[in-house]
Amino acid sequence: MSKKFASQGDMTEKEISFVEVGEGLWAFTAEGDPNSGVIIGDESVMIVEAQATPRLAHKVIEKVRSVTDKPISHLVLTHYHAVRVLGASAYGAPEIIMSDAARSMVVERGQEDWDSEFQRFPRLFEGHESIPGLTYPTTTFSESMTVYLGKRRVDIMHLGRAHTAGDAVVHVPDQNVMFTGDIVEYHSACYCGDGHFADWGNTLDNIAWFDVDAIAPGRGDALIGKEMVNAAIENTRDFVESTYRPVARVAARGGSLKEAWDACRAECDPKFADYAIYEHCLPFNVARAYDEARGMDHPRIWTDKRDIEMWEQLQS
Template structure:
């Protein structure tokens, strides 16, 4: 290979921000690295997305302890990706909650995803030796469920596929704040390697219908105010739509994966090249968009070997 993935040379530590986006609701953000979020209720806390390692989860716990001494009762996994889930053990929570589909995806491809993600983006796995193994939800649900932190209700919902087939969001009705995971990003590229690109815009429409006053996105800054949340939803829709539209046109014209890569860059670079992790995501995004436009409905499992084969094809090797 002429060169490696952009992410293998991304070694710069990101500045963490821990901001209150609603009453006792906090977003842990890190300049385009994976976000976490914290919901504090009367008798305990819920952490939404766990980080990639127990050591990195410790940084979230430090911020939680700066605002409350209430126990962390639940960890909620928005989806199955390693950078989101493998730090869950650090919280010593009484429950780890995810959708039933996320549980299935962990069974089907959790280990391969771990190996693949660690190989692509080692900086996001600080102290990887602290990971005890795959994270397994202790409670999995279909559709919708509510968690109560005292009187505070947290509604966990599957609004549709997008970033993965198992995505869930958390909605806090008393504050009208939503935690979206990677279904919404802000000035950060969407990772689409395991996405359902045709379905994603409809899921974004479902999120928009809630008119959230604030959003903790999967990556990028916390979003406050209806105007800002709608901007982020529209930005995510534009990213996903531009990607799939370019791939769909290329496939219709009988172009190869390499030719689709070139055409997609032409369509996307002017609008999105300044976004965080854009170069990291693009090879996987184009590959998935090419597959979906070619009729491969379910994402092919990424392995470290497949990563290398795909990158060699895009380099013309």
């Protein structure tokens, strides 16, 4: 490769924040690294997103133990990506929940995604030797399910395709707070390499319908207050549309992937170049947008080999 992926050169440890987004609800954030959520019930705790490794999961557990000694009974994984799920073993033996579609993607492409992300994210996979293997759910759902943590109701829903085909969101009605996974980001690029551009906006509309008071997004700071929530939803929409639009125009006239990359940069760099993981996401976003614009509904599987081939094509 003429140069490394941006994420391969990002070896600086990120500063962790642990912010209460509602009574007994917390967002674990780390300067654009993958976020986790914490939902404290009457007798036990639900974690949203496992982190990439047991090493990183223990950082979440350390923060949980700073606010409660209740056992961790449930782990919700909003989608299948390795950086979200491979730390699951650190939480003991909770009930692990995914959508049916997310589980099918673990089966179809979980190992390939692990290999791909391991190559791209060396810092996040420090301590990878302790990962026992792929993470599979113990419980799945199709459209929605409800978990009661004592009296506290937690609704887990698939509101549409966006970041992946199997995205789940977690809503806590008593505080009107939502954990959105990577469907919504804050001052962080959206990773669209396995996404569905045509559906993403409708899924954002479905989230906006809940008119929540706070969101713990997939990456970036916790969103507290309706004004911040709505601004982040619309900014995410702008990012997704600004990525797809120029690429689709190039694809429609039979242009190359490299031309699509240049057109996307021309539109997105002025608005998003300072966003977390922007340079990392961009080549994968362009490649997926190019495929979707040419009629490929089901995202192609990323492998460590395909990553390099795509990157070399864009660098040529």
